[in-house]
Amino acid sequence: MRALYLIIIGLLLAGCDHSERGSGVEEAHQIPKSSSEENEWGKVITSKAEFYAANDVSESQLRLTEQWHEIATKAWGNYGPLEFWIVGKDERAAAELDENYCAIRKQKDPTINLRHCLNRGHNFVSYAKGGNAGLNTRRNENETWSGFIITMSAKFPGPEEEDYKSVVLHEYFHVYQHAHIHSRNKFERESLSGKNPWWGEGGAEYMAQLLYSRQPGVRPGYLREVMGRKLNSLKNLRDGENIKDIPYGPRGRIAYDLGTWFIAFIISKTSEETYRVKFFKDLNSKGFEESFLKHFGSLSENILHEFHDVFLKLTIEDKMKIIPVSLTR
Numbered sequence: 001m002r003a004l005y006l007i008i009i010g011l012l013l014a015g016c017d018h019s020e021r022g023s024g025v026e027e028a029h030q031i032p033k034s035s036s037e038e039n040e041w042g043k044v045i046t047s048k049a050e051f052y053a054a055n056d057v058s059e060s061q062l063r064l065t066e067q068w069h070e071i072a073t074k075a076w077g078n079y080g081p082l083e084f085w086i087v088g089k090d091e092r093a094a095a096e097l098d099e100n101y102c103a104i105r106k107q108k109d110p111t112i113n114l115r116h117c118l119n120r121g122h123n124f125v126s127y128a129k130g131g132n133a134g135l136n137t138r139r140n141e142n143e144t145w146s147g148f149i150i151t152m153s154a155k156f157p158g159p160e161e162e163d164y165k166s167v168v169l170h171e172y173f174h175v176y177q178h179a180h181i182h183s184r185n186k187f188e189r190e191s192l193s194g195k196n197p198w199w200g201e202g203g204a205e206y207m208a209q210l211l212y213s214r215q216p217g218v219r220p221g222y223l224r225e226v227m228g229r230k231l232n233s234l235k236n237l238r239d240g241e242n243i244k245d246i247p248y249g250p251r252g253r254i255a256y257d258l259g260t261w262f263i264a265f266i267i268s269k270t271s272e273e274t275y276r277v278k279f280f281k282d283l284n285s286k287g288f289e290e291s292f293l294k295h296f297g298s299l300s301e302n303i304l305h306e307f308h309d310v311f312l313k314l315t316i317e318d319k320m321k322i323i324p325v326s327l328t329r
């Protein structure tokens with residue numbers, strides 16, 4: 001059951017930052033370059049995230065989501081603009097939330113098409129039915145409003161599950177990653193964030209689990225347990241296959257799991273600050289490969305080879321040596 005559940009999460013999270021699920025745009029228009037929001041992109045901001053919930057969502061789930069968002073911003077900085085939309089199990093309540101959502105979209109960007117917004121493929125009713133969490137990054141050449149929209153739901157994971165907390169952290173780390181890429185051009189953004197999941201998902205997952213493992217009350221062996229389960233994907237990696245070549249989709253899970261290990265691996269060779277702060281600070285101006293080379297001392301291709309040919313061939317015990325047991329209490 002646990003394995004099945006994890007697979008579902010993996011697949012569902014797979015679309016969490018690369019899909020354009022939003023509302024349609026009627027026609028291209030001028031982007032106001034001098035708006036305050038434009039100047040805030042990529043900076044630590046003071047404006048607070050907005051939280052919206054369907055009317056069947058409990059106050060405690062709303063508080064829980066706010067609480068874990070706050071833990072994330074305290075650790076990594078407050079980036080945005082960010083909206084959280086929390087969906088329950090009631091499809092009618094989700095449909096009402098969709099209407100509120102499209103009204104807010106229209107208010108923030110008057111050029112959007114309301115009908116397209118309401119008819120969008122992955123709306124809140126689909127979250128009420130299928131559960132899951134996701135991030136929609138809105139920053140492109142067609143829409144005036146740039147920002148992040150995180151959707152949380154009632155299942156996979158639900159608020160009563162431990163995973164709900166690390167999933168909030170995971171989605172927020174995507175906000176952190178994307179906030180460090182300024183371009184509105186789809187291809188430029190993709191060249192800096194990566195098209196396949198190994199880098200972005202690996203980073204979001206490792207940073208989320210690492211931060212979660214340090215919270216008061218979390219058992220000391222938590223991170224090693226989680227990382228141990230991710231090693232199950234190793235048996236699905238084909239001979240000579242590189243995680244960077246695995247796309248989102250049916251085998252994306254392998255890249256999620258081993259990508260998480262890859263981030264742990266490069267942090268073990270450098271430091272958490274090198275990955276989380278220094279690499280991202282230079283990413284926008286230097287590009288992915290140059291920032292990677294500067295901070296990790298070698299081209300990503302070389303470190304990926306070392307990861308596959310040396311690190312992944314170690315025993316489980318030796319691999320686990322790079323995973324901290326518990327750092328703060």
Ligand SMILES: [Zn+2]
Pocket residue numbers: 013016017170171174201204
């Ligand atoms: Zn993700």
